[in-house]
Amino acid sequence: MAKNSETIFQIMWFAALITVLWGMLVGHSVIPRWVHQNDKIAHFFAFGALAGMAHGAWPSLNLATIWLMIVGLGLLTEGAQHLTIQHRFCWRDAVANSLGAGCVLALLHVWA
Template sequence: MRLPEPVYKLIACQFLWRTLFCISIAAITWLGFTSEPYPIPSAASDKVNHLLAFMELAILTRLGWPRLGLMPPLLVLTGFGLALELGQSITPWRDFALSDLLADVIGILLGYGLMTMFFRFTAARPAA
């Protein structure tokens, strides 16, 4: 499937994806530690929130740093998820959940899988 040329240019805009990645990291960190009710719509299940957040991070990582492959982002993003869980364990309003970390890893793998399928079926290639 051939995409319009502006879409290819957008896919190649690594600065945009890296900026969105940094904003997402900041937002996810804030949401992970706030004691306030979420000011944004969220899923009924905390596990779905984790899965979606880390799927987004994986997609942004794939677009922003296309040469990395899977393992470095998997390790770094899983480490970020672990750091969030450990940080939450010392707050009075959150706690550590290994199942949240598992949802993070599944989200990372799904995000990378979706991007792999997207690139395969659209003839789009991430910038080198």
């Protein structure tokens, strides 16, 4: 992959990370209702997107390493939610985060 592509993916990854962190840590009134109604799906796709962009941003990392890093990030963000007033750590969210990342990375393994 060209160095320019990696840089673009890195910028996209950090922008997505900020968006995901914001979505996980702000008050419920700021997030659209449909996101709350489909919370696990939102977690699945958010962390799947982070995993896919991480692969594009740092292609020299193997997929298992990326998955472990994204799972760790998911656990950290769930833990950070516990420090807010409106959110609490949720194992189901952590599982959705892990599955989203795992599915995207499995698809990349098969097709890339």
